[in-house]
Amino acid sequence: MDTTTALFYVFSAVLLFAGFRVITARSTVHAALYLVLAFFNASCVWMLLRAEFLAIALVLVYVGAVMVLFLFVVMMLDFNNEQVRDGFWKHFPLAAVIGVVIALEMAVVLLGGFRLSEVQPMAPELAQLGNTKALGVVLYTQYLYPLEIAAVILLVAIIAAIALTMRRRKDSRWTDPAEQVRVTKAQRLRIVNVPVAREAAASTEQQAAPNGGQA
Missing domain, CATH: 1.20.120.1200 (NADH-ubiquinone/plastoquinone oxidoreductase chain 6, subunit NuoJ)
Structure with a gap:
C-alpha cells in the first residue's frame, strides 16, 4: 500500500x-x-x-x-433542539435501513460509470492547460446546455423562496416601501395626550400614610 x-x-x-x-x-x-x-x-x-x-x-x-x-x-x-431530537433513536433503525437501501441503489446506478474499459485521452489542446482551465473550457463548450438548465433551476428556486417568504401571512410583519416613501411629515410623529391620574395617586398615598395622612 x-x-x-x-x-x-x-x-x-x-x-x-x-x-x-x-x-x-x-x-x-x-x-x-x-x-x-x-x-x-x-x-x-x-x-x-x-x-x-x-x-x-x-x-x-x-x-x-x-x-x-x-x-x-x-x-x-x-x-x-431537545424537542426536535425527541424519538431520534427510536426511529434510527428504520432510518438506517432506508439509508442503506438508498446507498445500494446509488451504487448500482453509479458503479457503471466507474467501469471504464479504456480511458479517453485528453485532447492535445487541453492537455497543455491546467485542470481548472481545462474544466472551464469543457464546461462552457460540451456541457453548456446542462449548465444553463441548472442555472435556470436555481433561479426558479430563488424566486420561489423569495415568494414564499414575502407572501402575506397573519403573523408576518412587512411594510410596503412605496407607502414609506409617500409618508408625510405630519404622519411621522403623532402626539397623544395621556391623562394623568393624580387624584388616584393622591388617595393611594393617603391610605398608605399612618393615621390616614394626618399629622
Whole structure:
C-alpha cells in the first residue's frame, strides 16, 4: 500500500465518521462543525484525485461561506433542539435501513460509470492547460446546455423562496416601501395626550400614610 492509498483510506474514514456525527450530535453547533470537518476531508480526497479546482471550490464556497452562514444562524437563533431530537433513536433503525437501501441503489446506478474499459485521452489542446482551465473550457463548450438548465433551476428556486417568504401571512410583519416613501411629515410623529391620574395617586398615598395622612 502506497502513501496515496493510505491517505485516501484515512480521509475517507474521517469523512464517514464526521458524516455520522452530523446526524447524531446532540448540539446543533457541534453538528455544523462536524459538517465542516466532513467538507475538509472530502476536499482532501479530491486533492488526491488531482481535482484541485473542486477541492478549493468546496473549501471556499461551502466551508468559507455556507457553513459560516449556518453557524451564524444557529448561534443567533439558539433554539432548544431537545424537542426536535425527541424519538431520534427510536426511529434510527428504520432510518438506517432506508439509508442503506438508498446507498445500494446509488451504487448500482453509479458503479457503471466507474467501469471504464479504456480511458479517453485528453485532447492535445487541453492537455497543455491546467485542470481548472481545462474544466472551464469543457464546461462552457460540451456541457453548456446542462449548465444553463441548472442555472435556470436555481433561479426558479430563488424566486420561489423569495415568494414564499414575502407572501402575506397573519403573523408576518412587512411594510410596503412605496407607502414609506409617500409618508408625510405630519404622519411621522403623532402626539397623544395621556391623562394623568393624580387624584388616584393622591388617595393611594393617603391610605398608605399612618393615621390616614394626618399629622
